[in-house]
Amino acid sequence: RKEVEQDPGPFNVPEGATVAFNCTYSNSASQSFFWYRQDCRKEPKLLMSVYSSGNEDGRFTAQLNRASQYISLLIRDSKLSDSATYLCVVNPPGANNLFFGTGTRLTVIP
Amino acid sequence: DAGVTQSPTHLIKTRGQQVTLRCSPKSGHDTVSWYQQALGQGPQFIFQYYEEEERQRGNFPDRFSGHQFPNYSSELNVNALLLGDSALYLCASSLAVSRVIHEQYFGPGTRLTVT
Numbered sequence: 649r650k651e652v653e654q655d656p657g658p659f660n661v662p663e664g665a666t667v668a669f670n671c672t673y674s675n676s677a678s679q680s681f682f683w684y685r686q687d688c689r690k691e692p693k694l695l696m697s698v699y700s701s702g703n704e705d706g707r708f709t710a711q712l713n714r715a716s717q718y719i720s721l722l723i724r725d726s727k728l729s730d731s732a733t734y735l736c737v738v739n740p741p742g743a744n745n746l747f748f749g750t751g752t753r754l755t756v757i758p
Numbered sequence: 759d760a761g762v763t764q765s766p767t768h769l770i771k772t773r774g775q776q777v778t779l780r781c782s783p784k785s786g787h788d789t790v791s792w793y794q795q796a797l798g799q800g801p802q803f804i805f806q807y808y809e810e811e812e813r814q815r816g817n818f819p820d821r822f823s824g825h826q827f828p829n830y831s832s833e834l835n836v837n838a839l840l841l842g843d844s845a846l847y848l849c850a851s852s853l854a855v856s857r858v859i860h861e862q863y864f865g866p867g868t869r870l871t872v873t
Contacts, residue, residue, distance in 0.1 A: 682861065689869075691848055691864040691865060691866050691867050692801065692848070693864070694862075697861065735800055735801075743814065744789075744806055744808075744813060744814050744854075745791060745803040745816065746791075746801075746850075747803070748793075748801045749800050751800050
């Protein structure tokens with residue numbers, strides 16, 4: 649089983665829509681979780697960390713469900729500039745590296 | 759404040775050759791991790807360097823080796839290149855706080871093509 653699994657999409661949504669991505673992780677003892685954004689042929693960029701209590705940054709909300717071992721990212725009022733691949737990332741316990749999902753491709757349509 | 763830098767940006771090599779990729783971490787960071795990203799996949803962890811030592815290694819063969827210098831910069835070496843080594847190689851830097859890694863910041867990557 650993969651450490652992190654994501655639906656690769658693609659998700660095609662109109663401007664202004666709300667879209668949600670989920671991912672699941674296999675190691676129940678994992679402690680650190682992140683969402684990264686990657687534009688085509690660019691490096692991944694940290695979008696937000698995911699805390700147990702959930703966190704919000706403007707139009708973006710991240711949530712963690714430890715019981716079900718999944719992480720979600722909600723994007724409200726989608727903009728054209730939100731078009732990118734969103735990578736779910738987990739740092740398992742005792743490890744100093746990150747495990748990435750394959751990414752979910754989002755295209756926001758005018 | 760300079761971010762993570764990598765060189766070269768692109769590289770074309772032939773099967774069997776050797777390649778060296780370079781990375782300078784973000785100012786103030788002391789840990790460098792290397793990842794390989796194949797087309798359509800998420801980055802895969804190769805190894806991490808801290809205090810000039812390989813601290814952790816992913817599931818990559820010994821053909822992949824690295825080094826960290828006293829100024830925290832790092833090199834990734836790949837020997838006996840295979841076609842399957844064609845990928846985007848990403849360097850990520852971070853700061854170890856109490857030996858715990860927090861957020862990692864990525865450089866622009868080196869796109870390696872093996873023909």
